[in-house]
Amino acid sequence: MKSFIPVSEPWLTGKELEYVQDAIKSTFISSEGKYIEEFETKFASYVGRKFGVACTSGTTALILAFRALELEKGSEVILPSFTIISCALAVIYNDLIPVFVDSDMKTWNMNPDEIERKITSKTKAILMVHTYGFPCDVDRIVKIAQKYNLYVIEDFAEAIGSEYKGVKCGNFGIISCTSFYANKLITTGEGGMCLTDDKKLAEKMKRLRNLAFIPEKRFLHYELGFNFRMTNIQAAIGLAQLENIEERIKKKIFMGKLYSELLKPLEEKGVISLPPQDPQHKNTFWMYGVLLKNGTTADEIMKKLYEKGIQTRPFFYPLHLQPAFEKFPWFKKDNLPVSEYLGKYGFYLPSGLTLDEEKIRFVAQSLIDILKKNQVNYLKNPTLR
Numbered sequence: 001m002k003s004f005i006p007v008s009e010p011w012l013t014g015k016e017l018e019y020v021q022d023a024i025k026s027t028f029i030s031s032e033g034k035y036i037e038e039f040e041t042k043f044a045s046y047v048g049r050k051f052g053v054a055c056t057s058g059t060t061a062l063i064l065a066f067r068a069l070e071l072e073k074g075s076e077v078i079l080p081s082f083t084i085i086s087c088a089l090a091v092i093y094n095d096l097i098p099v100f101v102d103s104d105m106k107t108w109n110m111n112p113d114e115i116e117r118k119i120t121s122k123t124k125a126i127l128m129v130h131t132y133g134f135p136c137d138v139d140r141i142v143k144i145a146q147k148y149n150l151y152v153i154e155d156f157a158e159a160i161g162s163e164y165k166g167v168k169c170g171n172f173g174i175i176s177c178t179s180f181y182a183n184k185l186i187t188t189g190e191g192g193m194c195l196t197d198d199k200k201l202a203e204k205m206k207r208l209r210n211l212a213f214i215p216e217k218r219f220l221h222y223e224l225g226f227n228f229r230m231t232n233i234q235a236a237i238g239l240a241q242l243e244n245i246e247e248r249i250k251k252k253i254f255m256g257k258l259y260s261e262l263l264k265p266l267e268e269k270g271v272i273s274l275p276p277q278d279p280q281h282k283n284t285f286w287m288y289g290v291l292l293k294n295g296t297t298a299d300e301i302m303k304k305l306y307e308k309g310i311q312t313r314p315f316f317y318p319l320h321l322q323p324a325f326e327k328f329p330w331f332k333k334d335n336l337p338v339s340e341y342l343g344k345y346g347f348y349l350p351s352g353l354t355l356d357e358e359k360i361r362f363v364a365q366s367l368i369d370i371l372k373k374n375q376v377n378y379l380k381n382p383t384l385r
C-alpha cells in the first residue's frame with residue numbers, strides 16, 4: 001500500500017498522558033489548577049521573559065495583546081501582508097487599522113525598507129512576525145519603532161526556539177504572542193500565550209482573559225473582558241511538551257538541513273528557492289517552504305506531490321487581497337508583488353516532528369522527479385526565472 005505523509009503531525013512522546021490523567025484526577029479540568037501557572041512560568045522562563053499569560057489560541061493571544069495596549073481607536077498598525085489572517089483580525093477586532101507591508105524575497109519576512117514608507121501620524125505599532133521559523137530583521141524593525149515611538153508586538157508562533165543573533169524569538173515585543181496549535185513546535189491541542197516583562201501588562205492580560213473579574217469584588221467589572229482561558233488539561237499537555245523542547249528543535253533542524261542538502265541542486269539550477277538561512281540566526285524550520293521559480297504554480301506541483309501520497313500546504317494568501325477586508329473603509333487596492341509571488345508560487349513540504357530520514361528523502365526525491373518532468377514547461381516559459 002502506498003504510504004501517506006501528512007504535512008504535519010504532533011509529537012506526543014513525553015509525559016502528556018501522565019499529566020493529563022493527573023489533571024483529571026485532581027478534578028481541576030477548567031482553568032484553575034497547578035498546570036496553568038507552571039506552564040506559564042516555565043514557558044516564559046524558557047524564552048527568557050518575566051511573565052506568561054496562557055490563553056485559548058494564538059489568535060486570542062494577539063487580540064489580548066492589542067487590547068491590553070489600549071491604542072486609540074483608528075490607530076494604524078503595520079504588519080506583513082504575507083502572514084496568517086489572525087494578525088489582521090487582532091488589529092481589526094480592537095478597532096485599529098491594519099496597514100500591510102510587502103515581504104523580502106530572500107527572507108519571506110516583512111521588508112524593513114517598506115515599513116518606513118507606510119508610517120503616518122496615526123501609526124502606533126508594528127506587528128513583527130517571524131515567518132516559517134526564520135527570524136525577522138529585528139534590529140532594523142526595532143530601530144524604526146524607536147525612531148517613530150511605536151510599540152513592537154511580536155508574533156513568534158512559527159519561531160518558538162528560533163534565535164536572532166543568539167537571542168530567542170519572543171524577546172523582542174513589549175508583548176510577544178505565540179500559538180500552541182497542533183502543528184506548532186510545542187502544542188496544547190489548541191492554545192496560546194502572551195509574554196511580557198511588564199508586570200502591569202501581564203496582570204491586565206490575566207484580568208482581560210478572565211472576563212475582567214477583579215479579586216476585590218466578584219461579579220463587579222470595570223472593563224470589557226473575554227473568556228480566553230486555557231484549561232488545566234491543555235496546560236498539562238503543554239508542560240509535557242516543553243520538557244523535551246530541545247529534542248524537538250534538534251529534529252526540526254535535522255529535517256531542515258537534510259531537505260536543504262537534498263534540494264540544493266534544484267536551487268542551484270534556479271528552479272526553486274529554499275528557506276532563508278543565515279549563520280547569525282537560528283532557524284527552527286517550523287515549516288520547510290519552497291518557492292517555485294520555473295513558472296509553474298504551487299498548486300500544480302502540490303497536486304502532483306499529493307498523487308504520490310505527500311501532503312503539502314500552500315503559502316499564505318496575501319492579506320492585502322483578502323475579500324473579507326474589501327468592505328472596510330480603510331481597504332485599498334495595493335500592489336505588494338513579493339507577497340503576491342510568495343502566495344502563488346510557494347508551498348511547504350511535510351515538516352512534522354514524526355518524519356524520519358527515509359520519508360524526508362522520499363519527499364525530496366519526489367519533488368526533484370516532478371520538477372524534472374516540468375523542465376519542458378520551464379524551457380518554454382522561462383519568464384519567471
Ligand SMILES: *Cc1c(COP(=O)(O)O)cnc(C)c1O
Pocket residue numbers: 056057058059060083084086087129155156157158178179180181190191192
Ligand atoms: C498559527 C499562527 C497563529 C494562530 O494561532 P492559532 O492558535 O491557530 O489561533 C498566529 N500567528 C502565526 C504567525 C501563526 O503561525
